[in-house]
Amino acid sequence: MKDDLQRLIALQEIDLRLQELAERKRRIPEMVEAARQPLQSAQAARDTLKKEFETASKDRKACEQDLAAHEQAIGKLQDRAVKGEIKTNKEYQAHLFEVELAKKKKGEIEERLLLLMDLGDGKKKDLAQAERAVQATDQRFTAEKNTLEGSVGAVDEELAALKGKRETVVAALNPSLLRTYEKLRATRKGQALAGVTKEGTCMACRLHVQPQVVMEVKRATAIQTCSQCHRILYWAGEPVQIVPEPEPQAVAEPEEAAETTE
């Protein structure tokens, strides 16, 4: 029975690892998608900046055209004086005022143009930086993706090795015990076995196992199960020889001492 119990412990270890590996493999595509998130954020930020830069360039161009049109209008205005179209002093005063006003307006357009040029330059710089961020994030993502997808091979290898090992363990195991194990495994979240701690507690359900049962579990001559969660129990405390009983009971103590020196 001791050997079968050892086999069951090995089997549970294998099965839990198989479960873990299958879960890891299942999650790899999700992890790749999660790793893609920073890249998508960087790309979105870059796209926004690109649009802002394009808007700033368009505004600048429109302002430059506005300025050119205005300069042309001032030119025409000044031509009037040159061509002698202005006859009276009153007309001349009005003309000067008009030119003054047009120049003032031109100054305003130039100021606006400077602001737009500054804005465009700033956006251009930001866009270049965002572009570099996209490249760096893309590199990190590609590396992470390669690592994750590359790990599938190692997981598959370990899965195959464990399946082989499982077959060997199962072949050596008592068939009825295997059935019990499988039944428990299916209904106990993959854990058919539970260790008993040195405090005498079932590690799965925290039940305080009866001292007599703990004793039997240590001896391992027959299969013992937890009275609460029904899992097969095995000793997970310290090596039997050095286990002190936590409850000093007058009658049980000498028996316990004899037990541990065996």
Ligand SMILES: [Zn+2]
């Ligand atoms: Zn239990």
